[in-house]
Amino acid sequence: MDPMELTTDRLLLRPFAPSDADAVHAACQDPDIPRYTSVPSPYTPEDARIFIEETCPAGWRDDTLYTWGAFTREGGRLAGSMCLVRLAQLRSPERQAELGYWTAKEQRGRGYTAEAARAVARWAFGTLGVERMEWYAEAGNEGSRAVALKTGFRMEGVMRSKIVYGGTRRDAWTGSLLPSDLGLPTAAPYLPFPERG
Numbered sequence: 001m002d003p004m005e006l007t008t009d010r011l012l013l014r015p016f017a018p019s020d021a022d023a024v025h026a027a028c029q030d031p032d033i034p035r036y037t038s039v040p041s042p043y044t045p046e047d048a049r050i051f052i053e054e055t056c057p058a059g060w061r062d063d064t065l066y067t068w069g070a071f072t073r074e075g076g077r078l079a080g081s082m083c084l085v086r087l088a089q090l091r092s093p094e095r096q097a098e099l100g101y102w103t104a105k106e107q108r109g110r111g112y113t114a115e116a117a118r119a120v121a122r123w124a125f126g127t128l129g130v131e132r133m134e135w136y137a138e139a140g141n142e143g144s145r146a147v148a149l150k151t152g153f154r155m156e157g158v159m160r161s162k163i164v165y166g167g168t169r170r171d172a173w174t175g176s177l178l179p180s181d182l183g184l185p186t187a188a189p190y191l192p193f194p195e196r197g
Contacts, residue, residue: 003060006068006119013068013082013116015060016052020069023078024048027104035165036141037102063087070116078104079112082120086134095131095188097124099177101147108143114150118182121151125179131186133177138163138170145173153177 003015016024025048027033034041059065067083080103089096099120103113124130135153137144149155153175162172179186 001060001063001066003057003066006123007073008115008119010073011079011112011116011119012071012073012076013119014071016056016067016069016081018049018052020078021045021048021052023104024052024069024081027078027080027102030105032105032143033102036138036144037100039102059083063090068116068120070112072107072112077107079107079110080104080116082113082116084120084124084128090128090130095129096134097128097130098134098136099124099151100135101144103143103147111150113147117147117151121177122182122184125182125184125186129187131179131188134174135177136162136172136174138165139173141173145175148175151177152181154181 006013025043025045028039028043033039034043040047056067059067064087065083065085067081070079070082071077072079080101082101084097085100086096086098099117101113101117121133124133135148136159139158155173155175157174159172159174161169163170178190180190
């Protein structure tokens with residue numbers, strides 16, 4: 001798929017450009033980002049270049065990872081990164097994807113990440129035909145969980161031993177978002193558990 005832009009009231013979501021490398025590098029110096037994501041630590045300027053110039057374009061080209069930089073419409077400041085992963089499941093009957101994100105430390109607490117996540121989810125449900133969006137984060141990552149809840153995800157429980165960090169397996173919280181949670185239609189009918197007969 002060709003990279004594309006999304007807009008919200010306060011944000012422009014667009015593919016990262018080489019000129020964003022310094023901002024991405026600076027944001028990823030916050031220890032919470034590599035602590036709770038797959039971002040390398042220490043995070044070098046070369047890591048930012050590879051992410052922006054190689055990883056992100058290849059993801060769009062190969063339909064494996066769609067990544068946006070979330071920038072404020074006023075001032076063009078980097079608010080964070082938003083991505084859809086596990087896109088191979090879109091070509092299967094499951095029609096699922098996973099949402100991942102990080103937020104620049106100085107932009108936290110302003111609702112930007114939930115705003116961006118809702119825009120990406122609506123696009124994924126409407127344009128890609130996603131029928132179930134998943135989210136997970138290490139159990140205890142209250143910031144990521146708060147964003148997921150504000151986006152509309154419903155918490156589903158704990159996945160034991162899901163995440164490996166520093167050679168240790170850790171539990172993860174998990175949640176899902178359905179098109180109906182955002183008032184959107186879905187192609188496949190959904191029969192929730194209490195209605196099964």
